[in-house]
Each structure stands twice: as C-alpha cells, then as structure tokens.
Amino acid sequence: MGFGKYNPDQIEEKWQKTWTDKGTFHVETDESRPKYYVLEMFPYPSGKIHMGHVRNYSIGDVVARYKRMQGFNVMHPMGWDAFGLPAENAAIKNKTHPAEWTYANIDDMRSQLSRLGFSYDWRREIATCNPKYYKWEQEFILKFLEKGLLYRKKSPVNWCETCHTVLANEQVEDGLCWRCDTPVEQKELEQWFMRITDYADELLESLEDLKGSWPDRVLAMQKNWIGKSVGAELKFEIEGSEETISVFTTRPDTLYGATFMSVAAEHPMVEKLIEGYADADKVRDFVYKITNMDRFLRSSDDLEKEGIFTGAYCINPLNGRRMPIYVANFVLMGYGTGAVMAVPAHDQRDFEFARKYDLPMQIVISPENETLDVEKMTEAYSAPGNLVNSEKFNGMPNEEAKAAIVDYLAESGKGKKAINYRLRDWNISRQRFWGAPIPVVYCDKCGVVPVPSEDLPVVLPENAVMNEDGRSPLPQMEEFYKTTCPKCGGEARRETDTMDTFVESSWYFLRYTCARKEDGAFDRKGLDYWMPVDQYIGGIEHAILHLLYARFFTKILRDEGYTGLSEPFANLLTQGMVLKDGSKMSKSKGNVVDPSAMIKKYGADATRLFILFASPPEKDLEWSDQGIEGSFRFLNRIWRLVEDLEGKLAPVGACAAPEGIKLSSDAKDLRRKEHDTIRRVSSDMQNKFQFNTAIAAVMELVNELYSLKDKLVSTDDGKFALSSAVSSALVALSPMAPHICEELWNKIGYNGCVSEVSWPEYDEEALKTDELLIILQVNGKMRGKMSVPASADKEEIKKQAVDHENVVKHTEGKTIRKVIVVPGKLVNIVAN
CATH class of the missing domain: 3.90.740.10 (Valyl/Leucyl/Isoleucyl-tRNA synthetase, editing domain)
Known part of the structure; x- marks a missing residue:
C-alpha cells in the first residue's frame, strides 16, 4: 500500500496540533518526581526568528525532550524580553505605539517557534512589557530603595546621543553604544543606581561553585569584570x-x-x-x-x-x-x-x-x-x-x-x-519611554517618595505619542508625571526615567515557576521545587551583562526573603554562532538564511536536524545548503525504510528483550548495533550534549538496518530484531526530529506519542559478541585477519595466529622469536 511521499508540512502540523490538544508538554509542581528545568535565554520580539534562534531553541528542546523521556518532570518555558529601544524606534518610524508593535511581533514569533515543534509549556508564557509582570519588579525596587540597595546620585554617565539615553558601563563596547555603535559621551546627570558592589565579594566567591558547570571563559570574564x-x-x-x-x-x-x-x-x-x-x-x-x-x-x-x-x-x-x-x-x-x-x-x-x-x-x-x-x-x-x-x-x-x-x-x-574593585554600581536609569517606570515621585516638601505598593503598577500610558527624535514623551505628558505626594498629599512629579531592560531579564526565570500568579511575585513552593535552572542555554555575548545581573538579582531577592536561592543557573551552555560564508549572518552582508523558507522547503525536522548535526553546540556552525539537503535525504531514507517494512514491524518496544526467541547470527548483529547505538546516544546526550555524534550514531544504525533488512524480514526472529531496532532508532532520533518519529511510531502500530515513552536502556549482554575479529601482523606489518571465539584465551589465539596461512607464508624460513597478543584486537608475530 505504501505511505506516500514524505510530506513534512502535513506531518508536522498534525503532530503539533496533537501535542497542543493533549497538553503533552504541560507541567505542574510535583514533589513526588525529580524535576528538570531547562531554559534558553528568551528572545527580543523583533518579529522574525533567525537561525541563531533556531539553533539556541533546538538545543534546549532536545535537552527537554531527552530529560522528559528519562522520567524527569521537565519545565521548558518561553517568553519575551519585550522592552527596549528597537520597539520604540520602530514605533517612531511607523507612527504607532511600541506596545502595538511589540505584541504584533510576539504573535508572529510565537507562531514561528510553534512551527518548529518546540516542547514549550506555553501556559507559562510571559512578556516583560506586561504590567502584570513589571508590577512585581516595581515592588522589588521599592524594597531595594527601603533597604538602601537603590540610591540616586549625580554622576558622570555614558550618554548615547542617538539613543537619547544613558548606558551602563557594560553597555559600552570599545567606546561605542552596544546597540547603535554611536560614540559614547560623558554627561553629568542625576541617576538611579543599584548597589551591585555590595555583592562584589559574593559574586566573585560563588564563581568557584560554578566551576565545571559553567564555561571557564564565562567565569574568567565575570572575574575580570568584578576585578578585585x-x-x-x-x-x-x-x-x-x-x-x-x-x-x-x-x-x-x-x-x-x-x-x-x-x-x-x-x-x-x-x-x-x-x-x-x-x-x-x-x-x-x-x-x-x-x-x-x-x-x-x-x-x-x-x-x-x-x-x-x-x-x-x-x-x-x-x-x-x-x-x-x-x-x-x-x-x-x-x-x-x-x-x-x-x-x-x-x-x-x-x-x-x-x-x-x-x-x-x-x-x-x-x-x-x-x-x-x-x-x-x-x-x-x-x-x-x-x-x-x-x-x-x-x-x-x-x-x-x-x-x-x-x-x-x-x-x-x-x-x-x-x-x-573594577565593578561599579549598576546605573538602571534610562531616558526612554519603552521600559518599566521607576516607582517614585518627587515632592518639593518631602523629597523622593516611593509609590505605595497598593498603587502598583505604575503603568506606561497607552496614549503616548512617540517623539521623532527619540526623546521620551513622558516628561511632556502631564497626565503621567503630574501626581500627588503619597506622604503629604501635595503636588508631586513622577519619575520619568524608566528602568534598564536588563532589570526585567534579571529575574524572569523565577517568574516562569508561577507565571499566572496574581497575588504575589512568586509561589514559594513552586519556586523552591523548580529552581535553580538545571540547564541554561544562550550566547557568550551575555557573559557579563545578563548573567552577572541575574546572579546579583537572585542574591538580593534571597536576602529580601523571596527565595532561598543563591545562584540561578546550575549549568550553563553557551552555543556558538551560525555563520554563512565564514561570517555572522546579517542583512548588510547579504548572507541571511530565513528559517521560514527552510521550513517551507525541507520541514522543521530537517532544519532542526541539520543545525544540530553540523557542529557541536559550543562551536560556531557554518551554514550549508548541501548540509540541510543531506538531512532531508536522511529523513526520507528513514521514511522509506519503515515504508519498505510495512506490515512486517510490530510495536515490541525499543531495546526489546528477545524472551523465548532464538536469534540468528544476523539478528544478533543488528541487536548489538541497536544497543550500541542507544549506549552511544545516551552518553552523547547525557554528558556534553554532543548531538552531532548522537545523530551520526543513529545514521549508522539506519545503514545497518538497510544492509540487513532483506536477510531478516522473512523470519520471526528477524522481524523481531528489525522491529526493536527501528523502534530504538525512532526513539533515539525523536528529540532531534520529533514529528517524523511520531508519525512513523504511529505507523508501526504504537498507541500514544513517542514523546511520552521512556528512554530505552541498553543491555550490556547484547553488546557482547560471539566472535572477535583479530588483526594479524608479522613484524608490525598487517598480514591478515582471523575470527576467534570471544571466550578464547591467549594461548588459543597464539596457536591459531601462528597456524594462519598468511602468517605461515610470511614466516617461512624464519624463527618466531615472540608472539604478542593484544586481547580483542591484534596479534603481532616477531620473526627473523
């Protein structure tokens, strides 16, 4: 009958709907189960995902799927780092409000990420520009102000004339604004600062606890930036x-x-x-x-x-x-x-x-x-x-x-x-509109007065009209800045500076644990269960800015009684960039590869598979059109393999035990390759996330299946071995290419999703062989091969080697001086 042509579009949308309808990736706090929290650094909602996003989120998705199959209660959330200058500049250009532009982009990017089949629990989605999110940030700020961790002073600051705002030291790169490359000037301004220097020693000392779990390069960069x-x-x-x-x-x-x-x-x-x-x-x-x-x-x-x-x-x-x-x-x-x-x-x-x-x-x-x-x-x-x-x-x-x-x-x-210390206190004041308002007012009589917590959030006005030169409209909006003093009831003026967007990204990972909670920032039970993040994934460019601030924020929230946590990220993976023609993809270089175009042409599975196969995660990846075509061909090959065996495969499970079934020599060989594949893939996934070699191992198993299927398909033991090995191939590949594996799993006759099965365990006994292939050398030169029983001792191997016809031929007329046996590998006969 046949399956018909492999159609990624049809298959992928089908299984994405199935996962959504079933709530496959929904997760709740469950103290009876071991948890695993995997998180990729959340994106800025620019409107279009790029190949860097695809790589980052594909890596995280493989980890999440693998850990789920291992039996962990896996939380894998997604959200949006939604405040910032690009939205404001785009709103100015398009004569609209930044919120309108931002939420439209979020809708577009959510759709694009969903099309890639990532296993997110979308119920936990957050957007940092939502007042329901930054309300709690404003609450933190009031507590920091009360404790003296937040203060205001006049000081020389880094000023970007193009962006019309102050920059923190960390946001100046080689004297230029990190966003627009404008030369940075020095200005004297009254600004709000957070006392990160109070935590300099702890930030430095606790880097020791992260050794072996974070890249050495990141630890060194943070140590140098703190500069004790x-x-x-x-x-x-x-x-x-x-x-x-x-x-x-x-x-x-x-x-x-x-x-x-x-x-x-x-x-x-x-x-x-x-x-x-x-x-x-x-x-x-x-x-x-x-x-x-x-x-x-x-x-x-x-x-x-x-x-x-x-x-x-x-x-x-x-x-x-x-x-x-x-x-x-x-x-x-x-x-x-x-x-x-x-x-x-x-x-x-x-x-x-x-x-x-x-x-x-x-x-x-x-x-x-x-x-x-x-x-x-x-x-x-x-x-x-x-x-x-x-x-x-x-x-x-x-x-x-x-x-x-x-x-x-x-x-x-x-x-x-x-x-x-080289480290300086964190300047969080920004003179732009699209950011979280700083919740204080200025009163001529009372001075700086915090906004009462019951009046939070202080919300950005929805009717703001952006200034064409980029200056914030807030200082011109009486309906925003005119207010009454919470202390004396007299006239007062709201702070019109907004917060550095790195404040929002310094605690978002905590909010995911209880994203819908409305009567508090966190649910302590959920926070204690899920944190710290077990595996965090993102670019090396965030080594100082985001990661240092996130560590600092976690420590001050701990000291304010919100958490019992000292470090937010137990393990860190910094993935390499995606390059094209040897350089980073950019519109100006004309070397951008559009993920949507690749998905349309090859499917999400092939796109994911290539980006995972082409390079280890921590290394840069060179985009290759031939490479993604190769990944697509491999998926077609698996499709044809299962199609060729239609009606011959049974849902026996991956790494199934052949109880009561006597396996032929070929069936044993296939079973050995199957279990060796699971052993290799498990090791590659578990230890260093070497997805490229894990995929290579599955490819080898598929090659073995093709070479043996015609020999095995006509016997019951052969069908059993094929069924188990194909099942193992699909399970092992499913974290990388989930949609096609779900479809073929279904076609074999399994009920339910491959995403929900347990990760198979290989059998040490299955890895053993009845016979060993031994290389024969005479005076160090290869002269032949021979098979010996796996149980043979050294003396038996020596005797068989000396009697081998090729050895006899090359030692004729000579005296054998020594026979060296390397167990399981070779015999070297020294003769002269």
Whole structure:
C-alpha cells in the first residue's frame, strides 16, 4: 500500500496540533518526581526568528525532550524580553505605539517557534512589557530603595546621543553604544543606581561553585569584570596645604620608586591643585579635552600617554621625596581613587610617560644577581626581585615587602590595607519611554517618595505619542508625571526615567515557576521545587551583562526573603554562532538564511536536524545548503525504510528483550548495533550534549538496518530484531526530529506519542559478541585477519595466529622469536 511521499508540512502540523490538544508538554509542581528545568535565554520580539534562534531553541528542546523521556518532570518555558529601544524606534518610524508593535511581533514569533515543534509549556508564557509582570519588579525596587540597595546620585554617565539615553558601563563596547555603535559621551546627570558592589565579594566567591558547570571563559570574564585587587590605600600630603590625596595601589613594594603622581582629569582636587598656578588655564583646557574623550580609549594600552603639570607637588610618605602632580589622560576616576603614584622604573605606562616628559626614575626592585641601570632601560622592569634603594627594606623579596611596607605605613597613619574593585554600581536609569517606570515621585516638601505598593503598577500610558527624535514623551505628558505626594498629599512629579531592560531579564526565570500568579511575585513552593535552572542555554555575548545581573538579582531577592536561592543557573551552555560564508549572518552582508523558507522547503525536522548535526553546540556552525539537503535525504531514507517494512514491524518496544526467541547470527548483529547505538546516544546526550555524534550514531544504525533488512524480514526472529531496532532508532532520533518519529511510531502500530515513552536502556549482554575479529601482523606489518571465539584465551589465539596461512607464508624460513597478543584486537608475530 505504501505511505506516500514524505510530506513534512502535513506531518508536522498534525503532530503539533496533537501535542497542543493533549497538553503533552504541560507541567505542574510535583514533589513526588525529580524535576528538570531547562531554559534558553528568551528572545527580543523583533518579529522574525533567525537561525541563531533556531539553533539556541533546538538545543534546549532536545535537552527537554531527552530529560522528559528519562522520567524527569521537565519545565521548558518561553517568553519575551519585550522592552527596549528597537520597539520604540520602530514605533517612531511607523507612527504607532511600541506596545502595538511589540505584541504584533510576539504573535508572529510565537507562531514561528510553534512551527518548529518546540516542547514549550506555553501556559507559562510571559512578556516583560506586561504590567502584570513589571508590577512585581516595581515592588522589588521599592524594597531595594527601603533597604538602601537603590540610591540616586549625580554622576558622570555614558550618554548615547542617538539613543537619547544613558548606558551602563557594560553597555559600552570599545567606546561605542552596544546597540547603535554611536560614540559614547560623558554627561553629568542625576541617576538611579543599584548597589551591585555590595555583592562584589559574593559574586566573585560563588564563581568557584560554578566551576565545571559553567564555561571557564564565562567565569574568567565575570572575574575580570568584578576585578578585585588587594593592595593599600596611601595618603600623600600636598606641599603647602593641609590637604592630602589618597592613592590605591597593588604595588606598595615599589613606593620608594614613586617619583611623580598622575591624577584623572575629573579628579575633584584638580582645581585646588592649580589654584594660583600661572598655567592654570592650560590645565583647564587639557582637562576639558580629556573629559570629553572616550574613556575606553583612555584605558587602552595603545593610547599615547599625555599629561600636563598642575604646578603642585605631593610628598612621598616613605622617603619624603617631592613629587610633581600631573593630570594624565590614562587615569580614570572610578578606578581606585582617580590618583596614581607613578613608579616609572617598574610600570610601563609610567615609564612611557616619564620618558616623554623627562621625569626621574628610581629603581627599587632588582632581579637576583643583576644590577639595573635606569639609563639603559628600554622598558619598565615588572618581574619579581629584591628591594633596593628602599632603606630598611633593602634585600627583602618584593612580595614579602608588600605587607611589610603597608604595616609600616599603617603604624604612622599614612596608609592601610585596602581592596579595590573594577565593578561599579549598576546605573538602571534610562531616558526612554519603552521600559518599566521607576516607582517614585518627587515632592518639593518631602523629597523622593516611593509609590505605595497598593498603587502598583505604575503603568506606561497607552496614549503616548512617540517623539521623532527619540526623546521620551513622558516628561511632556502631564497626565503621567503630574501626581500627588503619597506622604503629604501635595503636588508631586513622577519619575520619568524608566528602568534598564536588563532589570526585567534579571529575574524572569523565577517568574516562569508561577507565571499566572496574581497575588504575589512568586509561589514559594513552586519556586523552591523548580529552581535553580538545571540547564541554561544562550550566547557568550551575555557573559557579563545578563548573567552577572541575574546572579546579583537572585542574591538580593534571597536576602529580601523571596527565595532561598543563591545562584540561578546550575549549568550553563553557551552555543556558538551560525555563520554563512565564514561570517555572522546579517542583512548588510547579504548572507541571511530565513528559517521560514527552510521550513517551507525541507520541514522543521530537517532544519532542526541539520543545525544540530553540523557542529557541536559550543562551536560556531557554518551554514550549508548541501548540509540541510543531506538531512532531508536522511529523513526520507528513514521514511522509506519503515515504508519498505510495512506490515512486517510490530510495536515490541525499543531495546526489546528477545524472551523465548532464538536469534540468528544476523539478528544478533543488528541487536548489538541497536544497543550500541542507544549506549552511544545516551552518553552523547547525557554528558556534553554532543548531538552531532548522537545523530551520526543513529545514521549508522539506519545503514545497518538497510544492509540487513532483506536477510531478516522473512523470519520471526528477524522481524523481531528489525522491529526493536527501528523502534530504538525512532526513539533515539525523536528529540532531534520529533514529528517524523511520531508519525512513523504511529505507523508501526504504537498507541500514544513517542514523546511520552521512556528512554530505552541498553543491555550490556547484547553488546557482547560471539566472535572477535583479530588483526594479524608479522613484524608490525598487517598480514591478515582471523575470527576467534570471544571466550578464547591467549594461548588459543597464539596457536591459531601462528597456524594462519598468511602468517605461515610470511614466516617461512624464519624463527618466531615472540608472539604478542593484544586481547580483542591484534596479534603481532616477531620473526627473523
């Protein structure tokens, strides 16, 4: 009769409807079962999915399906990171409200993801722009404000003129806005900050708990971004003044070699330092130039070092040296104290600066059995050594001298041990419309007043009209900003800044555990059951921004009593990019592959299969038209295999035990291949998510089925072996290509879905062979092969090898000196 042509469209839509109607992937808290929470980083609803989405979500779907078949209670949710500038800019362009654009895109993308057959529990869907979601975020913010974790201050901030908003340090990449590549400027603004620095030590220390579960590269990036430095804070007296300048240094061992001081252009002492100085205006001009310079360029090693003398001097607290104070372009406020003691003989930046401005150098660390000469040095000496020119500390190893010098300074009140961090508090204020409102008001009488929790959410106005230049309309909307003070009842003004969208993505994974709860942010029972996320999947580009913020938010919610959780993601997989012609897909390069076009031409299963087969998940993947055609051909091959065996296969189960059935040699061979396939696929799926090699193992099994089916199809034991092996092939492939496997499973005669069966267990006995194939070598050269019983001992193997006709031929006239047996593999006969 035949099945007819393999029609992916028809099959895939059929099974997607079946899963939806049956609620196959719906999941509830069930403390009687082991849970598994798999999550891919949720997408921004741009309107169209791209191949990066397909790869990310296909990886997660395979994990979810595999774990479900292993017996876990699997939660696999999906939602939308829906606030942000792209929606606002699109709304401006299309003269509409960002909400309208966003929700239309969500509908489109939900449909596209559903068409790929991902096993989401759509009942848990969230959109961060929904007031029912950000209401709870505003509640968190009020609690943080109450506890002092949220504060407002005026400070220099990163400003993108194109986006008309402030950027956090982490959102500036090589001096450019992370979204639009506009050069970032410095502006002084009143902004809201979260005290992430209060958690710097815990964020750093708990990285140790993630070793082996997170990629080393991500752990290193976070560690470097937090940037903990242990050193000393020293006080330098300013000559002729009662003022002092504080300096943080990790090298107190070089203090005797400090010959000048460099301060940041933004340092608050600059005006005092230049007071009365004849060239004060030149210093001011230099300061203006540097403060308007890209701060990331200023910290670059390649930057040409520039500076200007302030006319002031400070005093070295150890040796009393009179040190000139310079404003230098490479010193930044926010790193340490904004002032640096310059030790040109032992720091390369200071060395270059000193050479340029003819400033003195003093060697204070010398390598063992060597004398350095300042005049002959071509670069700073930064290696370990012993102290010289350092009075009472001479001869001391420099590492030992660090602590000794700090202790000495502490006794005189001129210094103390100190710790510095690169990490800075998180600026969450954004001057755009499409974000969660910050729930405070400003009252002339009462100051900053939090919005009462019963008045939450503070909702973005639905009638807002976007400004063409990108500025937020909120400061112009009286119906939004005009309000009354919750404290005194007088006139007040709402905060018109909205929150950085990374706030929403810092806790969404918690909300999935109780997405429909309306009387609280979380259901503690569900939260305790499902969290942490067992497997999180997303791009390496989020290593600092999202992942650091999510870890921080989890810890502060813990401390506020919402959760008992310290780390949100137990395991992290960072998948590689999808490339075309060697570069990342982009419209500008004209190398974009449209997933919808691929699904229409080849089907969702083939699209998924190729993207999983072409490369291990953590590596970049090069798109190949021939590759996806190959995946489509393979699925057709499976289709034809089951069609060829129509009426001959029975629903005996995967890895079925042949109880009461005597298997022929060929049937045993097929059974061995079947169980070896399940062994390999299980290992590849369980340990490193090596889906490419798992798929390759299934392909090998299909090849074996084709080679043996005609021999086996006419006997009862053969039909049994074929039925079990085909079933195992479908089960093993189903997480990757679920629709075709469901259809063929059904055609074999099974009731229910393959998605709902248990993962098969391979039988060690089935892997054993009756006979072993042994390679025969004479003096290391292959001279033949022979079969021996699996139970044969070494002596039997030796005897059979020596008597083999090819061995006799190549040892004729020679004396056999040694027979080396490598069990199960080869025999090497040494003769001369």
